[in-house]
Amino acid sequence: MDQLSDRAQQAMAAKDWPAAAQALEKLAQFAPRVAEVQANLGLAYYSLNRITKAAAAFERALKLDPRMEQARLLLGLCEAEMGHSEEALKVLEPAFGHPPDDELGRLIGFDLERAYTDQRRNDKALSIAEEMVKRYPNDPEVLFHVSKLLADRSYQLMSRLLRLAPDSVWAHYAFAEVHVSQQKYDLAIAEYRKVLEINPHLPGIHFQIGRCFLAQSKEPASLGAALREFLQELETAPRNAEAEYEIAEIDRERSEFATALEHFERAVQFQTGFADTEIGLGRTLSSLGRQREAITHFEDAAKADLQNPVPHYLLAAAYRAPGDSPGQQREMALFQKLRSAAHAPAQGHASPSRLTEQTLGAEGP
Numbered sequence: 001m002d003q004l005s006d007r008a009q010q011a012m013a014a015k016d017w018p019a020a021a022q023a024l025e026k027l028a029q030f031a032p033r034v035a036e037v038q039a040n041l042g043l044a045y046y047s048l049n050r051i052t053k054a055a056a057a058f059e060r061a062l063k064l065d066p067r068m069e070q071a072r073l074l075l076g077l078c079e080a081e082m083g084h085s086e087e088a089l090k091v092l093e094p095a096f097g098h099p100p101d102d103e104l105g106r107l108i109g110f111d112l113e114r115a116y117t118d119q120r121r122n123d124k125a126l127s128i129a130e131e132m133v134k135r136y137p138n139d140p141e142v143l144f145h146v147s148k149l150l151a152d153r154s155y156q157l158m159s160r161l162l163r164l165a166p167d168s169v170w171a172h173y174a175f176a177e178v179h180v181s182q183q184k185y186d187l188a189i190a191e192y193r194k195v196l197e198i199n200p201h202l203p204g205i206h207f208q209i210g211r212c213f214l215a216q217s218k219e220p221a222s223l224g225a226a227l228r229e230f231l232q233e234l235e236t237a238p239r240n241a242e243a244e245y246e247i248a249e250i251d252r253e254r255s256e257f258a259t260a261l262e263h264f265e266r267a268v269q270f271q272t273g274f275a276d277t278e279i280g281l282g283r284t285l286s287s288l289g290r291q292r293e294a295i296t297h298f299e300d301a302a303k304a305d306l307q308n309p310v311p312h313y314l315l316a317a318a319y320r321a322p323g324d325s326p327g328q329q330r331e332m333a334l335f336q337k338l339r340s341a342a343h344a345p346a347q348g349h350a351s352p353s354r355l356t357e358q359t360l361g362a363e364g365p
Contacts, residue, residue, distance in 0.1 A: 001030050004023050004024075004027040005023075005027060008020050008023035008024045008027060008040065012040065012043070015047070017047040020040070020044040021044040021045060021048060021050075024037060024040055024044055028041055033064055034064070035062075035064035035065035035068060038057050038058070038060040038061035038064065038071075039058065039061040039070070041057045042054045042056075042058040042074060046077070046078065051078050052078075054078050055082065058071045058074055058075035058078065062075065070100070073092075073095055073104065073108070075091065076088050076090070076091025076092045076108075077092070077107055077108070080112070080114050080115045081111060085114075085115040085116075085118040085119050088111060088112075088115045089112075089115050089119075092108050092111060092112045092115065093112065095108050096109060096112050096128070105135065106132075106139070106141070106142065109128055109131070109132045109142075110145060112128050113125045113128050113129055113145065113149060117149070122153055125149060126149065126150070126153065129145070129146040129149050129150070130146075132146060162174070168198075169195050169198045169199050169202065172192075172195045172198070173191070173192075173195050173205075175191045176188045176189075176192045176195070176208065179191060180208075183215070185212040185213075185215055185216045186216075188212050189209055192205050192208055192212070193209075202236075203233075203236050203237040204233070204237070204240075205233075206230070206233035206236065206243075207229070207230060207233040207240060207243050207246075209229045210225075210226040210227070210228075210229030210230045210233065211226070211354075211355075213226035214226045223250055223253075226250065227247060230243045230246045230247045230250075231243075234247075239270050240270070241266075241267045241268075241270035241271035241274070241277070242267075242271075242354075242355055244263045244267035244270065245263070245274075245276070245277050245280065245355060245356075246356060248260045248261075248264040248267060248280060248281075248284070249356050251263065252264075252280060252284050257288050260280075261281070261284050264281040264284055265281065267281075268281055273304045275301040275302075275304040275305035275311065275358075276355060276358045278297045278300045278301035278304060279298065279311055279358040280358055282295070282297035282298045283358075285297065291318060291321060294318060295318050295319075298318060299311070299315065302315065307338060307341075308338070309334075309335045309339040310358055310359065310360055312334040312335035312338065313331070316328045316329075316331035316335060319331060
């Protein structure tokens with residue numbers, strides 16, 4: 001028994017679960033009424049994904065010693081994975097608030113989502129998913145499970161929408177969003193036009209059409225079409241900061257700085273704390289020779305988006321003109337640090353960004 005116990009402990013420490021299970025099975029034959037042996041055997045089975053056997057071992061351990069809280073918790077995980085959601089929730093719901101450690105906390109969260117989903121309690125499952133992202137924001141497995149849960153929920157709701165109101169404003173709006181995500185902008189524009197046929201005054205639709213034109217091309221014809229849509233959006237929603245921003249950016253690219261300034265200023269007024277608007281406004285002021293004011297807006301952009309390298313490069317360039325060498329060096333160092341820390345762009349198709357992003361372009365190093 002001592003030899004088997006030593007062998008089991010060594011295998012568990014090395015996470016050699018097949019060897020641990022083999023030693024613990026033999027040990028359980030010699031000591032069938034030792035709770036710790038049954039609990040360890042359950043852990044070995046659980047780690048080997050032999051869930052039914054693991055549950056039976058944890059139940060035996062708890063009969064021998066009802067005070068084994070970890071065995072009770074692991075039994076709750078097994079119940080969830082066997083589809084026994086009612087039994088699982090009794091254990092996992094209270095445990096999720098105060099898990100014994102991070103690793104068990106992850107497992108509890110995953111199986112709690114599973115149990116709620118099995119019971120079709122989607123709001124509860126989504127609540128757990130949101131909490132999991134807060135606790136483990138950089139965990140790939142957490143992000144995968146949460147995104148899958150959200151995608152499944154989105155599909156269910158969309159299917160219901162199309163079944164109940166297939167020719168409604170919202171169905172056409174949904175079809176348009178799908179086309180945008182697939183970069184089929186002509187089809188998206190056609191669906192947005194159908195939305196306007198049904199409800200000509202729905203806010204945001206002309207803006208979306210304008211974004212589609214910009215995503216298609218930066219040729220003068222596309223820019224002109226986009227500009228007309230953004231101007232129409234302002235007739236429907238006069239305080240639409242995003243439409244003001246896009247108009248301003250088109251004017252800035254055309255070197256029409258006076259009108260760009262008016263639209264950028266309105267965009268900042270309608271929506272504070274938006275880094276790209278502050279950058280665009282700063283660039284416009286710089287082009288008009290108002291460098292001191294431009295610096296203020298570049299600084300505001302850096303505060304609004306701490307991970308954005310663009311305002312730091314523009315600040316470095318702005319400080320160079322008056323000969324502020326320490327300021328230029330500081331901002332260039334921040335720019336290089338943030339740029340090197342930025343992730344590589346994802347491969348494959350992706351939806352266009354919500355707004356035209358401020359990049360370095362020809363100004364960059």
